[in-house]
Amino acid sequence: MTRQHDRRKVTLKDVAAQVGVSHTTVSNAYIRPGQLSAALRERILAAAQELGYTGPDPAAKQLATGRAGALGFLFSEDLPYAFTDPAILSVLNGVARSCDELETDLALISAGSNLRNRTAPVSLGNAAVDGYILYSVAPDSRCVMMAQQRNVPLVVVDQPHLNGVPYVGIDDRGSAYRAAKTLLDLGHRHFGILSLKTAHDGYFGPLTAKRRANIAHSTIAMRLEGYVLALQEAGIAPEDVPTWEIPINSEDMGAQGVRHLLNRAQRPTAILAMSDRVAIGAMQTIRALGLNIPQDVSIFGFDDIPAAEGADLSTIRQPHERKGTEAVRLLRALLEIRYDRFSRGFERDSKAGCGRQHNEAAWPELHARRNAIRLI
DSSP, rough: OGGGGGGOOOOOHHHHHTTTOOOOHHHHHHOGGGGHHHHHHHHHHHHHHOOOOOOOOOHHHHHHHHHOEEEEHHHHHHOHHHOOOOHHHHHHHHHHHHHHTTTTEEEEEEEEHHTTTTTOOOHHHHHOOOOEEEEEEOSSHHHHHHHHHHSEEEEEEOOOOOSSEEEOOHHHHHHHHHHHHHHHHTTOOOOOEOOSSSSSSSSOOOOOOOHHHHOOHHHHHHHHHHHHHHHHTTTOOOOOOEEEEESSSSSHHHHHHHHHHHSSOOOSSSSESSSSHHHHHHHHHHHTOOOOTTTOOOOOOOOOHHHHHHHHEEEEEOOHHHHHHHHHHHHHHHHHHHHHHTTTTTOTTTTTTTTTEEOOOOOEEEEGGGGGGOOO
């Protein structure tokens, strides 16, 4: 015989009647498990499973606890790009692993083309999340303003630098300086730079003085400063170093961009690329033009993605996955301060949210591989 609750939606009160407890006790089994003994909670969950009760309505649960049980990850690229770029994937892996350990959901929000129009995705304004990780978003994007208007905790990875908001990143300036200094120490004096985009306008061409003075992305500005500082110390003027800006971090863009650097009367003997993907694409073009690496042209990347080792590319290793785990750690610390409770399996950082604005994920490592460096 079919019971009455099988013919309608099972409610929290049905579970309470089955176990012989109040509906508040059943509710606590889901949203405040620490208030019940393990044995009682197991009885309640077993009864719920038997009756087919799937748990409190998410909206009601959020209203009761003040928590959505999810973190938002906002990034500036189109969604398909995020699943093809090794660097973003590694950061996301760190974020996802940490969320999984904390039994917290993760919402991916892509600004994508919205950033080019300085608008924000609708999902940013109504996503059911407790806080946001902003990953490499332009500071002048409306997405930043809307995230701040949500009045939820924020943590930034790479950029933008926001006053009072915890930040996870590396020393981009120092890392770029080390890359350039390595090639300088090997005797190179004729350089070219492949720059990532300085603005979300699709520009592909030489980095002009005007664009250099209005770089929207702090990571790009810092890397460029590091390169220039090392070169200036060696007596090389910035205007003597051709710099080509590419709009997309990809092998194809690197392959196209490096042609413009090599098609000069004074061909560079060393190329500084702001990403490994760009560097690997540039290496393909260099070889296609009949030039040898490193005998004719040396090249230095940035990131140390898995493909860099196979390409024997000298590069700067970024701790991408650790950036992700550190961002979640800081965001959860902010949430614990906000809601005054500890989360299972998480160690509270008493400094987070108390004026702390910067956190180095780890010192990047320089990997000098033989085929990408020419000894002069």
